Structure formats: structure tokens, C-alpha cells
Amino acid sequence: MSSNNLTNLVDAEKVFEISEINRIVKNILLNHLEKVWIGGEVSNFVEASSGHWYFSLKDSSAQIRCTMFKGYNHLSSITPKNGDQIEAFGAISLYEARGDYQINIEQVREKGTGNLFEKFVQLKDKLEKLGLFNEENKLPVPAYPKNIGVITSASGAALRDVLSVLNKQQNFNQVVIYPCSVQGKEAANEICAAISKANVQKMVDVLILCRGGGSIEDLWSFNEEKVVNAIAQSKLPIISGVGHETDFTLTDFVADMRAPTPTAAASVILEKLNKLDEYFEYYLSALQKNISNLLKSKNQELDFLEKRIVSPKDKLKRSKELIHNLKKQFTTTLKNKFFNAEKEIDILRKRFTSPQEKIQRAEERIKNTEKDLNYTALRRIKEQQSKINFIDEKLNILNPRNILAKGYSIVYNGLDVVKDSNKVDLNDNLDIQLHSGTLLVQVKNNKKH
Template sequence: MPLAFPSEKPPVITVAELNRRARELLEGEFRMLWVAGEISNVKLAPSGHWYFGLKDAAASVDCAMFQSRARFLDFKPVNGQQVEVRARVTLYEPRGSYQLVVDEMRKAGLGALYEAFEKLKARLDAEGLFAAERKRPLPEYPRAIGIVTSPAAAALRDVLTTLARRAPMVPVILYPAPVQGEGAGARIAAAIAVANARAECDVLVVCRGGGSLEDLWAFNEEVVARAIAASAIPVVSGVGHETDFTIADFAADLRAPTPTAAAAAASPDRDSLCEMVAQMQRRLSRDLERLLETSAQRLDRAARRLLTPDERIARHREALDRLARRMRQCAHAQLRLHRAHFDARRAALGHLDPTRVLARGYAIVRDADGAIRRSSEGLVAGQPLDIAFSEGGAEVSVIRKRTAS
């Protein structure tokens, strides 16, 4: 900010205020930018910060790279080394010294590689090679795990150690390929093709350890990206350190920050599986125990309802007794009813009983054939008749017939 002088007499400011304003001017004018130069007077502080000068034929500038960013360097800065730094311009207020605070450093000449990286990345991305919908999920329980890397790579030892710890039951198949140097990209792509042709594994780990941009360049080649995209087997990319990104990372189904992390992502965790099985066993044991308890309760209830033969006979006997009593009661009722009906009918028949009529002084007359004679018609003198009285009877003969008057 420019200093303002409201009156002819300029204000007096402190050195600290001057340096603060100078720092704000520098930081406001210059954003993050790349600066090329030669390293000089390089020093590594106990704190992990790097201090050095950056110079060319005409000038130099002091630089500071703090430990939080220096830990991501893949090379050790040395005097005389040509580098390119991404930095912000500032001023160290206590000394009033102008300096660069470095965020990133690379060896000189890598700018062309970065440019090639970005161009290829943009072109393949435009083709849809990195599209999220192309990414496939990794198998949860692979039959075998394939590894594409160099047999001499330290990353292979890390991957094998991780797999041996996490999933010793899963076979591991190595598809060897150089991971650095001329022709390495084509060899890596060929190894991926071989793994697909053999179809021996369910997931592929393409990996190598950390290194400079040049060291990792094989994984930035188009042939490798297309081989990964064309793979029928899901691919996990584990190239370099956490801050390293390659074209292979974007093409892979999953990008892991390190080879060890790639091995972990591709494999089931035996300890977790064992714990899951143990939990299932405990749950099954509890369920089985509850089932047995429920069955035992049902059995107890059934046992209480179950009778011995003597008890069953006794219950049947009681039931028969009850039936017999009901039958007797029914029979007596029916007998009384029939008796009442009989008495009523007998009383009705009594009125028709001829003996009762005879008792009132009447008699029954039968002819010799036993037929009852109800009139004198047809009788002749001397004809024998049989007369029945209320008590006894007599045999008579007709003396004279009378007719009704």
C-alpha cells in the first residue's frame, strides 16, 4: 500500500510497520509462481526446514522451504543443482529480508514432462478413459491377487508383506515388468495383457515405490493407461508416495496412495473376517441357545399334558361313567315318557274294553261260528248261541226271534 502524506510533514513510522507494509506489498503483487535457478548455500535446519539461495547469472534470492512441504521432496537439494520452485514472494519482517517461501520444488527440465503429463491427462480424460462410471468395484473375496511390478522392487516386498499379514489364504501371482527406464511402459502394458489372457486372478495391483517424476514416468505413458482401461480384471494403482499422481492412477479402478495401501485395498482382512466369523458364531450360539430353551419349554408343557396309561384309563373311565349316567338319565326320562304315553293309551283303550261294558249288564252273543251277533236278523228257532257275561257265560238256543220295533 502506498504511504499517504496528508500534510507536508511526513509521518514517522517504525521499522516494523515499514517491513509489514513492504511484506503486504510483495504478497499482494505476486501470487504463487514458478521460478528457475541454481541452488546455493543450501542448509537443512534441525527443524526440518530447508534454507538456500536461488541464483542465476545476474541475481539471487533467499529461499525457505518449511518441513511441512519439504517432507514431500523426492530428492535432496544440493549446491549447484538446477531447479524450478513454486513459491510465493514475501518478506521476513524481523530482518527486513525479501525471500521466496517454496511450496514445491522439482529438478530443472521437468517442466516439459509436467506439460506432457497434463496434455495426455486432458486428452484421455476427454475420451472418457477416467470416467467414474467406468470404475468397477473390487472383488470382496478374490480367488487370487495379481501384481504387476519389478521382482527387484522394494514395493513388491511391502505388498507381499501386507498380503501375507492380511490374506495369507489368497494366492499371489507376479507378472514381472520393469517399472523404470526405456521401454518400461510397454513392458508394464504387456504384463497387464498377460494377466488378462491367463485369467488367473480377480484383481491386479500395479505398483512401484516412490521416486522422481522421471522415475515414475513409465506409469504416465499412454500405453499403460490404455492397458489398464482395457483390462477385464479390476486394477488397483499404487505408484509412488501419497503426493505422487500418475496417469495410471486416473485410469485405474482404484488409486491407492502407496503400494502397501494398494495391497490392503485389494485383499480381504483375515483378522476382520475372523472377527466377523466369531461374531456370527456368537450370534448363532445365542440363537441356538434361545431355540433350545424355547423347545425345552414346549417340551415341558407337552410333558405336563402327557398322561400315564393309568391316568389315561382313569380319565376314559370317568368319561364312560359320565356317559353312562347321562344314558341312564336319558333312559329313565324316555321310560317315564313312554310310560305316560302307555298309561294315556291304556286309559283310552279302557273305555273301549268290552268287559267293562259287560260289567254294566251287557252281554256278547256269538253264533256257532263265533261271529258276534249284533241283531236278531237271520236267527231261527232252535239255533244255538253262546252268550258271554261279565262273569261267565251260557250256551242257549233260540226259542223265538223278535224284530226291532
């Protein structure tokens, strides 16, 4: 600010109140100085009951008071301690009541974090241009993984969280742990070695790469270019569950799926395994419904055939043949249905080896259903056969030839059957049909009545 501008703000002839001068200085600082980043050592740190932070930043030759109000500090990823080297961003201001000049802090970070973040952005842009983050390069996560690999620290809370979630479901064979450092100089190399080992052994269907939250320095191993390349080259799908929800690393961008936390990564697997039970129940219900519909359809066909059975022998013969064919077709259809059902169950059993007890119960229910169906089908066929035999007996009883065999005869006058002697005259020629042969007679006497 030029001396002329300052002159415009201050009247040389006026005697100012202290509060007025402090207000003028505060306005000059706030309105004419940009917000800045400063770095130094934390001292005299106090967290007030109001939630505000008060501390000083100092270097070897000077210090400055700092205030970070609750509205800003609750968003901070770190809580400074005396002796910490930090960088702070804020506006230079003045506390009018005491005339103390201070900085109102809006952001804090560990010293050097700014350089790491710039390196993070540059590396992200580089790898993105190489296509390592493209969706078409990502592998699908298996719908029903049998074996699950976990790459993390063997002693970390992340592993306990993952195992705690996976133990809620038993529809998988095993969890293979690939222990490695997740922080420090050797962490990146150990992570790459674990990914390579899992790919060579081929013991798992999917990998979870995880660790708990931390600062950008703590998570830097997951931003190393060698780790990103190892994930991109993996033939096994990898779920990245690094840090907290607000943490992002380059492994999140290259992984086949990103989960905000280790627990969330395990929950992705858990959700897929839970669907296995739902699918099994669905297919079993569909199978039972199909069998029930088939029985209803065949029962309707049998009822329809019953109504079509009439007295002539030729139709009875065709009905018998039709029932025989239906029985054969019905049996073949049932066998095919049960064969397909057993085949489907075998496929499910091979794919999902773990709930054995559920599969066994399903097989027992299907066998019982098959037994009941065979019993019902045979009973229905026997009932129809009995009806046919009954009708056949009635036909035989009513057959005129069987009546003639008992000594009865049929008298014809021309083409008419003689039922009344009043319809016959003397000297009429009559034909008398016997059980065996025919007599030609002439009427010599007629006792009419």
C-alpha cells in the first residue's frame, strides 16, 4: 500500500481512540493482504472449551500468534501438538481488544505435505495419461469368490476389521493373508511382492488391499508408481480399501474397485456372498413351482381323457393306447425334469461347495417329491385302468352274441326284427338267427293275442 493511501485513511489532525486505530489496522491487514501459507514450530497450543485452537508458530528468530476457530479445525486431518512442524493457511488479522497481530488459520497440514500433494497430482496426471486408470482395463470382481486374499499388515486393525466382516458369512473356502508393511521405506516393495505372490500362487479369486487411515505421508506407499503398476498388471481383481472415506490414494484409481475403508472392502465381498443364499432359494422355489404346474397340467389331461372314454371297443383300444403313451411321456418328462433338476443342483453344489447341509436338505426334499409324484401317477393310472376294465365288462355283458349263447334267438321278417306276433301273417317266411347259424321257417300257425 502506498503512503498516499495510508494518508487517506488517517487524519493527521484528529486524536484517535485506541479502538479506532486497531480497527483501521485490522481493516488494512484484512483488505489489502492476501491469505498466505506459513510454516513453523507449534508452541503454547491450547484447545479452548469452545472448541477453538490457540497457539503460536515460531522459527529461530520470530513467532506469531495463531487462531483456528472450531468451524475450520473440526475439518482438519491433524491436531497439532507443541513441537510439531506444520504449515498453516489463513488471513493476517488483528485482535482489536489487545492490539495483538495474529493469523486466523483455515487449514493446517504437516510440514512438507504440500510438496507431497503436488507430487501426488503430477504422478496421477502421468499415470492417467498412460491409461492405467481407464475403466476398460479393470477386471470384474467375481460374483461368488470362493477364496479371498488380504494384503495388509498382519498386526493392523484393518486386518481385524476385514476378518470380522467376512466371518459373518461362511459361503467361501478360505481367507489367505499376504502380510506386508503398509508404511515406511520398504512398504511399497513388500506390497508389490505380495501382489506378485498372490498372482503366482493363484490360491484366491480376489484380493483386498487395505490399511487404516493416516496422513498423506503415512499413506504414501499406496501412491508409489511401482505399486500402481503392480495393481495394473495383476491378473487377479483387486479391491482397494485404503484409509478413511476422505482419503484417496493412487491405488484407489487403478484398482478394479475402490472401497472407502477396509471394512467397506470386506462388505463388498460379504454382499456378493449373501446373494448366493438368495439365488439358491430362488432356484429351488422355481423348481418346485414348475413341478407343481406340470402335475396340474397332467391331471387336467387325465381328466379330459376320462371324459372322452366311450363304449365302442375301438375307442376303448385307442384310449388304452393313448393312456399308455401318456404314461410313457409323463414318466419320461418327470425323469427329464428330475434329471435336469439334479444336474442343476450338481452344478450349484460344485460351484458353491459350502452350504452342504442346505444342498443335502434340498436333495432330500426333491427325492421325497419324486417319490410322491411316482406314487400319485401310478395311482391315477391304476384308477383309469380300473374304469376301462369296468366299461369293457359292461360291453361284454351287453353284447348280443353273448345273449344268443344262452339259448336266445333273434327273429327277422325281412329286415325287421319280430317283437310282436301280431306283426306276422300266416305263410310269412321268417329268419331265425341262433348263436351258431340261421334257420329259415314258414309260419303255419299264429297264436295272436
